[in-house]
Amino acid sequence: MLIPNILAVLAAVAIGPSVSAASSQAYNWQNVKIGGGGGFTPDIIFNPSEKGLTYARMDIGGAYKMNTDGSWTPLLDWADNTRWDYWGVDAIATDPVDTGRLYLAVGMYTNSYDPNNGTILISTDYGTSFTESPLPFKVGGNMPSRGINNILYFGARSGHGLWKSTDYGATWTNVTNFPSVGTYAPDPSDTTGYNSDLTGLAFVTFDYTSGTSGEPTPTIFVGVANEGSDNIFYTNDAGATWSAVAGQNNTYLPHKGVLSPAEKVLYISESNGSGPYDGTLGAVYKYNITSGVWTDITPVSGSNLFFGFGGLSVDLQNPGTIMVAALNSWYPDGQIFRSNDSGVTWSALWSWGSDSTLDKWYTYSDSLAPWIGPDYTVTTPGTLQIGWMMEGLNIDPFDSDHWLYGTGMTIYGGYDLTKWDTVHNVTIESLANGVEETAILGLISPPSGPPLLSAVGDIEGFVHYTLNTPPNASYTNRAWTTTADIDFAGNKPSNIVRVGTATSSTVLQVSLSTDSGATWSPDYGAAANVTGGHVALSADGDTVLWSTGTNGVMVSQNMSTFTAVTSLPSGSIIASDKLNDSIFYAASGADFYLSVDGGETFDVTSTLGSSTAPVKIVVNPSLTGDVWVSSDKGIFHSTDTGSSFTALSAPSEAWAIALGAPASSGGYPALYAAADISGLVGYYRSDDTGATWVQINDAAHGFAQASANVMTGDPRIYGRVYIGTNGRGIWYGDIA
Ligand SMILES: *[C@@H]1O[C@H](CO)[C@@H](O)[C@H](O)[C@H]1NC(C)=O
Ligand SMILES: *[C@@H]1O[C@H](CO)[C@@H](O)[C@H](O)[C@H]1NC(C)=O
Ligand SMILES: *[C@@H]1O[C@H](CO)[C@@H](O)[C@H](O)[C@H]1NC(C)=O
Ligand SMILES: *[C@@H]1O[C@H](CO)[C@@H](O)[C@H](O)[C@H]1NC(C)=O
Ligand SMILES: *[C@@H]1O[C@H](CO)[C@@H](O)[C@H](O)[C@H]1NC(C)=O
Ligand SMILES: *[C@@H]1O[C@H](CO)[C@@H](O)[C@H](O)[C@H]1NC(C)=O
Ligand SMILES: *[C@@H]1O[C@H](CO)[C@@H](O)[C@H](O)[C@H]1NC(C)=O
Ligand SMILES: *[C@@H]1O[C@H](CO)[C@@H](O)[C@H](O)[C@H]1NC(C)=O
Ligand SMILES: *[C@@H]1O[C@H](CO)[C@@H](O)[C@H](O)[C@H]1NC(C)=O
Ligand SMILES: *[C@@H]1O[C@H](CO)[C@@H](O)[C@H](O)[C@H]1NC(C)=O
Ligand SMILES: *[C@@H]1O[C@H](CO)[C@@H](O)[C@H](O)[C@H]1NC(C)=O
Numbered sequence: 001m002l003i004p005n006i007l008a009v010l011a012a013v014a015i016g017p018s019v020s021a022a023s024s025q026a027y028n029w030q031n032v033k034i035g036g037g038g039g040f041t042p043d044i045i046f047n048p049s050e051k052g053l054t055y056a057r058m059d060i061g062g063a064y065k066m067n068t069d070g071s072w073t074p075l076l077d078w079a080d081n082t083r084w085d086y087w088g089v090d091a092i093a094t095d096p097v098d099t100g101r102l103y104l105a106v107g108m109y110t111n112s113y114d115p116n117n118g119t120i121l122i123s124t125d126y127g128t129s130f131t132e133s134p135l136p137f138k139v140g141g142n143m144p145s146r147g148i149n150n151i152l153y154f155g156a157r158s159g160h161g162l163w164k165s166t167d168y169g170a171t172w173t174n175v176t177n178f179p180s181v182g183t184y185a186p187d188p189s190d191t192t193g194y195n196s197d198l199t200g201l202a203f204v205t206f207d208y209t210s211g212t213s214g215e216p217t218p219t220i221f222v223g224v225a226n227e228g229s230d231n232i233f234y235t236n237d238a239g240a241t242w243s244a245v246a247g248q249n250n251t252y253l254p255h256k257g258v259l260s261p262a263e264k265v266l267y268i269s270e271s272n273g274s275g276p277y278d279g280t281l282g283a284v285y286k287y288n289i290t291s292g293v294w295t296d297i298t299p300v301s302g303s304n305l306f307f308g309f310g311g312l313s314v315d316l317q318n319p320g321t322i323m324v325a326a327l328n329s330w331y332p333d334g335q336i337f338r339s340n341d342s343g344v345t346w347s348a349l350w351s352w353g354s355d356s357t358l359d360k361w362y363t364y365s366d367s368l369a370p371w372i373g374p375d376y377t378v379t380t381p382g383t384l385q386i387g388w389m390m391e392g393l394n395i396d397p398f399d400s401d402h403w404l405y406g407t408g409m410t411i412y413g414g415y416d417l418t419k420w421d422t423v424h425n426v427t428i429e430s431l432a433n434g435v436e437e438t439a440i441l442g443l444i445s446p447p448s449g450p451p452l453l454s455a456v457g458d459i460e461g462f463v464h465y466t467l468n469t470p471p472n473a474s475y476t477n478r479a480w481t482t483t484a485d486i487d488f489a490g491n492k493p494s495n496i497v498r499v500g501t502a503t504s505s506t507v508l509q510v511s512l513s514t515d516s517g518a519t520w521s522p523d524y525g526a527a528a529n530v531t532g533g534h535v536a537l538s539a540d541g542d543t544v545l546w547s548t549g550t551n552g553v554m555v556s557q558n559m560s561t562f563t564a565v566t567s568l569p570s571g572s573i574i575a576s577d578k579l580n581d582s583i584f585y586a587a588s589g590a591d592f593y594l595s596v597d598g599g600e601t602f603d604v605t606s607t608l609g610s611s612t613a614p615v616k617i618v619v620n621p622s623l624t625g626d627v628w629v630s631s632d633k634g635i636f637h638s639t640d641t642g643s644s645f646t647a648l649s650a651p652s653e654a655w656a657i658a659l660g661a662p663a664s665s666g667g668y669p670a671l672y673a674a675a676d677i678s679g680l681v682g683y684y685r686s687d688d689t690g691a692t693w694v695q696i697n698d699a700a701h702g703f704a705q706a707s708a709n710v711m712t713g714d715p716r717i718y719g720r721v722y723i724g725t726n727g728r729g730i731w732y733g734d735i736a
Pocket of ligand 10: 557558
C-alpha cells in the first residue's frame with residue numbers, strides 16, 4: 001500500500017457513516033528540542049554512490065535521513081496507532097545503483113509484546129514516501145542483537161533464515177537452500193520470549209568486485225549467530241549454492257562483515273554476546289577473498305580484551321584504513337581503534353597515562369546537545385563519554401575526515417578524522433541534531449515558571465526553559481536514570497515532585513523541588529527500593545500520594561515516612577486536586593475513589609461505567625471537584641467531586657487526556673484526548689466540555705502507539721498541547 005493511501009483510509013473513516021465523526025483542524029507540530037538523540041542508534045549508513053546520502057536507524061524511534069548541514073530529518077513520523085511498531089527499525093539498506101531506493105525492515109518485537117508481523121518499507125524517493133511489503137513473520141527492532149541484521153537479501157532473526165527479493169522488495173521468498181538460521185539466543189530459558197528469540201543472521205555483504213554491473217553479484221558473504229559452529233557462509237554463484245567459508249574461527253558471534261573492495265578483503269567484528277549490552281570477549285578478523293587466508297587482527301589481547309567488537313568500517317578512499325569499535329567497554333570508557341595498515345598495527349582513542357589518568361586522543365564537543373556532554377558525564381560516576389552499544393560506525397565514503405557512530409545515547413562523529421593519523425587528536429561531537437529518540441513517561445505544564453517539565457526514560461528528564469533549544473542539563477542532583485512521573489502543586493506551581501525507577505538501597509526514588517525543578521532534594525520519607533509508578537502532589541505541595549510500581553499506594557505528608565494507603569488497590573491511578581490540599585482522586589477498574597483527608601483514606605464514590613482500565617485523571621485547575629477520567633470505555637466527567645459521572649458519547653476509548661488554556665478568558669479549559677472516535681484513533685481537542693471534538697493530528701503526525709503516549713495541555717496558550725511519545729521525543733502542537 002502506498003503511504004499516501006493512508007490519508008485516503010483515514011479520510012474514509014472520518015467521513016464514514018459512523019456517528020459524531022470529528023472534523024479536523026490544522027496544527028503546527030514540532031519537537032520540543034532535547035537534541036542529541038537520547039537513545040540507541042543501532043546503525044548509520046552512507047550510500048557508497050551518492051555523496052552525502054546518509055541514513056540512521058533507531059530501535060524505537062524510526063529512521064532519519066541526514067541533511068546537507070549534518071542535521072537529521074525523521075522519515076517515519078506518519079506511523080500512527082495502527083502502525084506503531086514501524087518505529088522499530090531492525091535493518092536498513094540504501095541502493096548503491098538506484099540511489100533513491102531505501103529499504104527498512106520494521107517491527108518492534110518478535111515475542112508477545114508486538115502482535116504484528118514485520119514489514120519491509122520500500123521507498124523510491126529517499127524516504128519521502130514508502131510502500132509496504134508485509135513479511136510472514138515478525139521483525140524485532142527493539143530486540144536483543146538489534147545492532148546487527150541486514151537487507152535485498154534480508155537476514156531474519158527468530159530462525160526464519162535468509163530471505164530474498166528480486167523485485168525491489170515487493171515480494172520476498174525464503175532462501176531455503178541457505179544452510180543455517182542461527183542457533184544462538186542470549187537466554188534460551190527466558191519465558192517472555194525476549195531473550196530466548198534466536199538472534200539469526202547478522203550480516204549479508206555483497207562482494208561487488210566479483211560481478212559485472214547489471215548481473216546478480218556472484219559472491220555474497222553471510223554472517224550467522226552461531227557460536228562454536230560455522231558462522232560465516234558464502235556463495236560464488238549468486239546464491240545457487242552456499243557453503244561455510246573454510247578456515248574460519250567460529251568461537252564468537254559475527255557482528256559486522258565489511259568489504260574492502262580495493263583490497264578484496266572482508267573484515268569481520270565479533271563478540272561473545274549478541275549485543276547491544278553484552279559481550280566481554282571478541283575478535284576482529286581479516287579474510288583475504290583471493291587467497292582464502294584468515295588473519296586474526298584483534299587490536300588488543302589478554303587482560304586488555306574485556307569487550308566484544310561491534311561497529312566496523314573501512315575508509316573507501318584509503319584502502320587499508322579501518323576502524324572498529326568496542327561494542328561495550330564499560331570501564332573506564334568506550335573504545336575505538338584505527339589502523340592504516342589493514343590491521344597489522346592499531347591505535348586507540350584513549351590510553352592509560354601516568355597516575356592512572358586517561359590520555360584522551362580527542363577533543364570533546366557537546367555544543368549541539370549540552371546536556372549530554374562532560375557536564376553530564378563527569379558528574380555521573382560510571383557514565384561514559386565515548387559511549388556504549390557502539391554497533392554502527394562508518395566513515396563517509398566520499399570524505400575520509402567525516403565519520404559517524406551510534407551509541408546507546410546519541411550519534412557521535414566528527415569532521416577531522418584523518419588527524420588521527422597525523423597529530424593523533426580528533427574532535428568528537430554529538431551530531432544528532434534533529435534526532436529525538438526518547439521515551440517520555442510524564443509531562444507537566446505548570447501555570448507559571450518554565451512552560452514544560454518532562455519525565456524521561458533512561459535520561460531522567462528536563463526543565464524545558466525553552467522549547468526550541470536543547471537543555472543545558474538534565475535534572476540536577478541526578479539520582480536515577482528513568483523518571484517515571486512528575487506533578488506540581490496547584491496552589492504553589494513551583495513545587496514539583498518526581499519519582500524514579502531505580503532499585504537502590506541508598507538512593508530514594510522521590511525528589512522534591514520548590515524552584516520549578518531547578519534544584520531537587522530527596523524526600524526522606526521514601527523507603528529504599530520502593531520505585532516507579534505514578535505520583536500526585538497536593539495543592540499546597542505538602543502531601544505526596546504515590547501509586548508505586550512496587551509497593552502499592554503510599555502517602556506522606558511533610559516528608560514523613562510513606563505509609564500504605566490500604567483503601568486503594570495496588571496500581572490505582574491517582575490525581576491531586578489543584579486547589580484543595582486535602583483532596584485526592586483515584587480510580588481502579590470501574591471504581592472511582594475520593595479522599596478528603598490528604599490521601600490517608602479513600603472511599604468509592606461512583607463507578608466509571610463498565611471501565612476495566614482507567615488511564616488518566618485530570619482535574620480542572622480552577623474548579624475543585626471538576627474531574628475527568630479516561631478509560632478503555634471512553635471519557636467520564638464529574639462536576640460533583642466524583643459523586644457521579646457522565647460518560648461522553650464519544651470517544652469509545654481514550655488514553656492520555658489533558659486540560660489547557662480555554663479558548664476565551666474565563667471559559668472552560670480546552671480538553672485534549674488521545675482517543676478512538678468513530679473507529680479512528682487520533683488526537684482530539686474539545687472546546688465544549690467534550691460535546692464535540694476536532695482532530696488535531698494529521699497524516700504526517702501519527703505519534704505511533706496511543707496507549708504509550710502522555711500528554712499535557714498548556715495552561716497559558718489556548719490550543720497548545722504537548723505529546724510525549726515512546727521513541728520520538730516530545731511534541732508541541734499549536735493551532736495553525
Ligand atoms: C503472520 O504471518 C503468518 C504467516 O503468513 C500468518 O500465519 C499470521 O497470521 C500472520 N500474523 C498476523 C498478525 O498477521
Ligand atoms: C525459512 O527457511 C528456513 C530454512 O532455511 C526454515 O528454518 C524457516 O522456518 C523458514 N521460515 C519461514 C518463515 O518459512
Ligand atoms: C579461535 O579463537 C579463539 C579466541 O580468539 C582462540 O582462543 C583460538 O585459539 C582460536 N582457534 C584457532 C584454531 O586459531
Ligand atoms: C563471554 O565470555 C565471558 C568469559 O568467558 C563470560 O563470562 C561471558 O558470560 C560471556 N558472555 C556471553 C554473553 O556469553
Ligand atoms: C591476498 O592474497 C593474495 C594472494 O596471496 C595477495 O596477492 C594479496 O596481496 C593479499 N591481499 C592482502 C590485502 O593482503
Ligand atoms: C587532544 O586535544 C585536546 C584539545 O587541544 C587536548 O585537551 C587533549 O589533551 C589532547 N589529547 C592528548 C592526549 O594530548
Ligand atoms: C598511519 O598511522 C600511524 C599511527 O597512527 C602514523 O604514524 C602514520 O603516519 C600513518 N600513516 C599514514 C600514511 O597516514
Ligand atoms: C544554557 O546556559 C547558558 C549559559 O548559562 C544560557 O545562556 C542559556 O540560556 C541556557 N540554555 C537553556 C536552554 O537553558
Ligand atoms: C535494595 O536493593 C538492593 C539491591 O539493589 C539490595 O542490596 C538491598 O538489600 C535492598 N534493600 C532493601 C531495604 O530491600
Ligand atoms: C505539615 O506541615 C503543615 C505546615 O507546617 C502543617 O500545617 C501540618 O499540620 C503538617 N502535617 C503533619 C502531618 O505534620
Ligand atoms: C477542602 O476540602 C475539604 C474536604 O471536602 C473541606 O473540608 C475543606 O473545607 C476544603 N477546603 C477549602 C479551603 O475549601
